Amino acid sequence: MKNGVYVLIRKELKELFYSVKGLFFFLAVSLILSLFSLLLITNTELSLLDNAQALYMISGIVLALMMLISVVYGSDAIAGERERYTLETLLITPLTMKDIVTAKLGFGVFLYMLLFAIAAPYIIAVGSSGQNMTTGLLYLFAIGLMLSLLYSAVGIFVSQRIRSFKNSLLVNLAIVLLSASPILISPALRQSSIGKIADYLNPFADAINTLDAVIIDSEPFSMQTLRLAMIAGVTLIIVATTIAGAKKEAL
Amino acid sequence: MNAVNIIDLKKSYGSNLVLDGASMHIKEGEIYGLLGPNGAGKSTLMRIILGLMSYDDGKIEIFGLERKIAAKKLSRQINALPEFFELYGWMQSIEYLQLFADLYGVNCNETRIRKLLAEVGLDPFERKAVGDYSQGMKKRLGLARALINDPKLLILDEPTNGLDPNGRREIHDLLLDLNRKNGTTIILSTHILDDVERLCSRIGILYNGKLRYEGMLLQNEKKQRYRYRFEVADATFEPTSCTTDHIRFIRQEDRWVECEIDGIAPYKAIQSLLEHDIPINQAISLAGSLEYLYFSVTQEEKMEKIS
Amino acid sequence: MKRLILALLASTIVSWGQPVSITLHQPSGTMKMGDKPIFFSEIVNHGQKPLMGIVLYLSLVNLDKGKEHPVDLEDWSAQKAVHIDMLQSSETFRTTWPMRLIQSGRYGLFVTAVLPERDMPVTSKIVHFDIAPKKTIVPSRIWPVALGMPLMILLIMLFIRIKRGRRYD
Numbered sequence: 001m002k003n004g005v006y007v008l009i010r011k012e013l014k015e016l017f018y019s020v021k022g023l024f025f026f027l028a029v030s031l032i033l034s035l036f037s038l039l040l041i042t043n044t045e046l047s048l049l050d051n052a053q054a055l056y057m058i059s060g061i062v063l064a065l066m067m068l069i070s071v072v073y074g075s076d077a078i079a080g081e082r083e084r085y086t087l088e089t090l091l092i093t094p095l096t097m098k099d100i101v102t103a104k105l106g107f108g109v110f111l112y113m114l115l116f117a118i119a120a121p122y123i124i125a126v127g128s129s130g131q132n133m134t135t136g137l138l139y140l141f142a143i144g145l146m147l148s149l150l151y152s153a154v155g156i157f158v159s160q161r162i163r164s165f166k167n168s169l170l171v172n173l174a175i176v177l178l179s180a181s182p183i184l185i186s187p188a189l190r191q192s193s194i195g196k197i198a199d200y201l202n203p204f205a206d207a208i209n210t211l212d213a214v215i216i217d218s219e220p221f222s223m224q225t226l227r228l229a230m231i232a233g234v235t236l237i238i239v240a241t242t243i244a245g246a247k248k249e250a251l
Numbered sequence: 252m253n254a255v256n257i258i259d260l261k262k263s264y265g266s267n268l269v270l271d272g273a274s275m276h277i278k279e280g281e282i283y284g285l286l287g288p289n290g291a292g293k294s295t296l297m298r299i300i301l302g303l304m305s306y307d308d309g310k311i312e313i314f315g316l317e318r319k320i321a322a323k324k325l326s327r328q329i330n331a332l333p334e335f336f337e338l339y340g341w342m343q344s345i346e347y348l349q350l351f352a353d354l355y356g357v358n359c360n361e362t363r364i365r366k367l368l369a370e371v372g373l374d375p376f377e378r379k380a381v382g383d384y385s386q387g388m389k390k391r392l393g394l395a396r397a398l399i400n401d402p403k404l405l406i407l408d409e410p411t412n413g414l415d416p417n418g419r420r421e422i423h424d425l426l427l428d429l430n431r432k433n434g435t436t437i438i439l440s441t442h443i444l445d446d447v448e449r450l451c452s453r454i455g456i457l458y459n460g461k462l463r464y465e466g467m468l469l470q471n472e473k474k475q476r477y478r479y480r481f482e483v484a485d486a487t488f489e490p491t492s493c494t495t496d497h498i499r500f501i502r503q504e505d506r507w508v509e510c511e512i513d514g515i516a517p518y519k520a521i522q523s524l525l526e527h528d529i530p531i532n533q534a535i536s537l538a539g540s541l542e543y544l545y546f547s548v549t550q551e552e553k554m555e556k557i558s
Numbered sequence: 559m560k561r562l563i564l565a566l567l568a569s570t571i572v573s574w575g576q577p578v579s580i581t582l583h584q585p586s587g588t589m590k591m592g593d594k595p596i597f598f599s600e601i602v603n604h605g606q607k608p609l610m611g612i613v614l615y616l617s618l619v620n621l622d623k624g625k626e627h628p629v630d631l632e633d634w635s636a637q638k639a640v641h642i643d644m645l646q647s648s649e650t651f652r653t654t655w656p657m658r659l660i661q662s663g664r665y666g667l668f669v670t671a672v673l674p675e676r677d678m679p680v681t682s683k684i685v686h687f688d689i690a691p692k693k694t695i696v697p698s699r700i701w702p703v704a705l706g707m708p709l710m711i712l713l714i715m716l717f718i719r720i721k722r723g724r725r726y727d
Binding site: 037126 | 591592660692694695696697699700701702703704705706707708711712714715718719722
């Protein structure tokens with residue numbers, strides 16, 4: 001007997017390819033990365049960047065795209081199925097809401113893997129003659145994996161509680177903006193003790209700072225453990241809360 | 252054994268009481284018609300039976316098992332066709348049914364899926380994207396999906412909505428066949444009383460969150476039997492003279508004569524009486540048919556409420 | 559260019575009469591793009607009195623033939639100026655100048671000291687060095703990926719569309 005979660009992930013995967021619209025998203029992703037790569041070789045200022053700097057920048061773009069994909073997918077995961085009248089038929093089956101949420105989370109991570117697979121050739125093309133490319137790739141993969149799980153979980157958590165996809169997406173985009181906001185404020189403010197604490201508590205800031213540390217500053221793994229632990233910890237808490245809070249009655 | 256026992260079920264959304272102590276007993280192997288006006292609580296009740304909704308108070312047993320406790324086991328034995336549902340437009344019908352076969356964990360090969368598609372009349376369209384299906388075709392595929400796990404209890408919400416008369420007849424035959432061959436218990440919620448008359452052995456009428464009527468759908472309700480009161484112009488009229496093969500005299504009060512019409516439409520009966528020179532001034536429907544029963548239960552409640 | 563060199567020479571000659579002298583040292587070994595060498599300077603007070611409020615700053619000049627121009631240190635060094643509150647008589651003050659080598663070519667680097675009570679600045683000798691070019695982002699590697707990836711995804715989409723007969727959504 002096939003596991004329901006596996007069956008549902010397989011269905012999502014088929015939908016991604018067969019509905020074609022899923023692939024449009026990845027076409028857009030590859031076009032954004034192509035544009036950035038071409039800017040690196042054609043723009044005078046960007047062309048002065050050394051490989052590590054370019055690698056760090058493209059990693060940041062990949063993480064930002066991952067956040068966007070994860071929350072859009074997460075927002076649609078439950079609210080979208082409900083709006084399209086496809087959720088009820090799934091819930092009538094022996095699948096529990098926890099199974100559905102787990103499958104959606106699993107597929108959210110798969111989407112990141114696909115994004116990473118598309119981004120990897122760009123990263124290699126940009127960073128292969130510079131320092132820390134392999135390390136950077138490994139860190140980006142691991143951190144992106146955790147963050148995709150985290151942001152998919154946040155998206156699904158909101159999607160379960162807000163009935164329309166549009167409103168769910170709005171709330172989730174606000175969350176993404178909030179979590180990215182420390183990166184936007186000036187480095188001087190982030191150097192204050194409160195700024196440092198806020199940076200440390202924010203998994204997205206942790207991710208960006210870790211990539212900066214390993215790619216640009218060549219810091220060893222031992223200096224990243226606290227930040228990585230923070231990302232893993234927050235991810236674990238949010239994922240557990242999302243799965244635990246999944247109920248059929250939420251329909 | 253009863254397939255479904257619902258005892259004193261209560262459910263409210265905030266201050267809005269939707270089910271107010273509804274009780275219902277559905278026997279194994281019967282086709283039960285669940286009737287009631289919009290907002291009576293039918294959909295809520297069906298969702299609760301399906302485990303898609305919690306309830307505030309009361310008890311639900313399905314095949315002797317408590318709904319809440321044996322949720323997973325019961326969901327393998329139950330299936331349903333919701334009133335509003337959509338298909339995954341990018342799929343083909345075979346893929347759609349295979350998906351649900353896998354979700355139910357039933358071993359379902361392509362031959363069995365094709366047989367199901369043939370039963371609902373979709374076999375010529377098995378490779379067509381379901382996004383291109385008409386409303387009726389979607390309904391049929393939805394029904395095929397609802398049969399994928401050979402359910403012991405099948406809950407159907409407006410299953411013939413959007414179907415043409417031929418399609419309706421085919422679904423009727425399919426459901427009767429299913430009930431006869433497999434002993435599948437079917438709960439049918441619909442506003443199409445003709446469906447109920449054709450399919451159901453028992454009915455329940457839900458109104459304002461309570462079951463106002465539950466009983467066998469009697470032959471007289473199934474066989475188009477009506478009770479009428481006629482006003483005749485002549486008080487000396489001999490009432491027994493109106494008795495024919497299809498009209499039976501019951502009683503007379505002054506110029507009012509009460510008759511039962513059996514087997515023909517009321518207008519034909521009136522026509523026949525007029526042809527026999529019976530001086531009818533007016534005719535008032537008193538009873539008969541499921542429609543009459545439905546209106547009498549729901550209107551009576553409404554009148555009580557108004558008064 | 560000639561004017562720039564003459565100005566530098568003039569400032570060096572004038573500095574002979576100054577109470578301070580500056581020397582700038584470059585790290586050993588060859589340098590290439592992307593390297594982060596650390597230069598250091600020493601300023602010595604030869605006078606009898608302490609000097610107050612000295613400002614030291616770094617200047618970089620590109621000396622490639624035909625491309626001679628002062629370089630904006632924005633990307634090259636985070637430390638562009640140092641303020642010395644007080645330099646006692648005979649005291650030496652060392653400053654490190656971490657650099658990040660952005661572009662290849664021949665360069666001249668020097669440190670200038672401005673003393674508040676003096677009209678003329680004091681400069682170190684120019685340290686000449688070459689920055690070897692290093693392949694950073696290689697266009698021949700970028701182009702195939704930048705064009706190939708979107709094209710590949712488009713082809714996959716087209717293949718699926720043909721295989722499934724039409725686009726379903």
